[in-house]
Amino acid sequence: MSSLKLYIIRLFVLFIPETRGFSIKRFLYRWAGAKIGENVRICSSAIILGSGKLKIGSNTWVGQNVMLLASKEIEIGKNVDIGPKVYIGNGTHVIEPNSERIAGKGKSIKIIIGNGTWLGVNSTILPGVVVGDKVVVGAGSLVNTKLESYTVAVGSPAKAIKIWDVKTQNWIPCKR
Known part of the structure; x- marks a missing residue:
């Protein structure tokens, strides 16, 4: 992505109502180099920075x-819900x-968020994390390790508290 284009976009989107003009915002972020799917809805107060790759x-x-x-x-991934004040960043230091x-020296590690996942308000996703499909990350949680698909994880650091059993179609509590 182009940092300069993202800066220009930031100035412009502040004048678009928070939950309106989604097609304009998609167009602008694509112009900056992000790969944005169909019907992606980005609120105007969201901040997107960096010269890396972004795919939504x-x-x-x-x-x-x-x-x-x-x-x-x-x-x-697709069909993801990212709640208010969520932080996702892949920069860190040695x-x-x-x-x-x-x-010390800066480094960046790829982050992957799976399809159908829900990141609760004020959660944090740290560098190198892989969040599986259809995971619920509870409000205020700090995710610093891989989360398996079909789990509910909460806390700091986030730990799985239950997992969806596909056979019985029920939530099974995880041992702590």
Whole structure:
């Protein structure tokens, strides 16, 4: 994506009502280099930054004040719901205890969010995370490791509390 184009878009979308003009916003983010599917709805207060790759699948909702920082690659599936104030960013640092700064050389690690997933309000998705299909990430949760498909995960760090059993069509509590 082009950082300059994203900056220009940011100035423009602030004048579009929060939950209106989705087709204009899709067009603008595609112009900046993002791969945006059909019927993706991005709220005007969402902030998208970075020179990495961003792919958002069809029928995905990007809520109010979401921050997507794509310094490498962020891949969001189709039919995903991203609640307000969610942070998804793939930039981090190598930890260097013997240097003047412990936050050493910067690095970026790909993030994948599976189809049909719901990221609750104020949740955080850290670099290198893979979230499976149809996962529920509870409000305020911090996801720092892989989450398997069909789970509900909550907390900081997020832990699976139940998993959908396809055979019985019931939620099964996870052992903690």
